[in-house]
Amino acid sequence: MGHFLEQATLAQASQGWTPLTEEEETEDAYVIKAEMPGIPRENITVEMNGNDLCITGELDKRSDKVLTQRKGRFCYRASLSGGIDSDKTEATLDRGVLTVRISKSGESKPRQIPITGGYDHRV
Numbered sequence: 001m002g003h004f005l006e007q008a009t010l011a012q013a014s015q016g017w018t019p020l021t022e023e024e025e026t027e028d029a030y031v032i033k034a035e036m037p038g039i040p041r042e043n044i045t046v047e048m049n050g051n052d053l054c055i056t057g058e059l060d061k062r063s064d065k066v067l068t069q070r071k072g073r074f075c076y077r078a079s080l081s082g083g084i085d086s087d088k089t090e091a092t093l094d095r096g097v098l099t100v101r102i103s104k105s106g107e108s109k110p111r112q113i114p115i116t117g118g119y120d121h122r123v
Contacts, residue, residue, distance in 0.1 A: 017073075018074060018076055019035050019098075021035075021076060023078075030080055032055075033098070033099050034097070036093065036096055038059065038096065039096075045057055046091045048084075050086075052078070053077070055075070056075045089103065
């Protein structure tokens with residue numbers, strides 16, 4: 001499949017911690033899942049700027065329920081390599097997992113190219 005995201009790790013290091021993420025490319029979208037246990041929706045910002053995705057926010061206090069959780073600002077940045085339709089980007093937060101689904105534009109979706117010319121082998 002290849003790596004469709006290029007993370008800006010230097011920028012992230014200066015802005016606090018980075019949430020654990022999982023990236024997937026489907027036929028019609030890029031899907032990024034980020035672990036955000038205990039972080040309320042109003043403390044998370046998801047922005048698209050061209051092909052760049054930025055997820056930022058802040059965890060005010062450490063939760064006793066999740067031992068691996070960090071405190072303070074967090075940042076995740078990535079550049080998508082293919083054409084996207086940012087108007088059809090969706091973000092949902094469910095059970096501590098933020099899922100961002102970024103639709104591909106028509107140009108970047110895989111498709112079969114019909115072959116013209118030549119002759120038909122049908123008898």
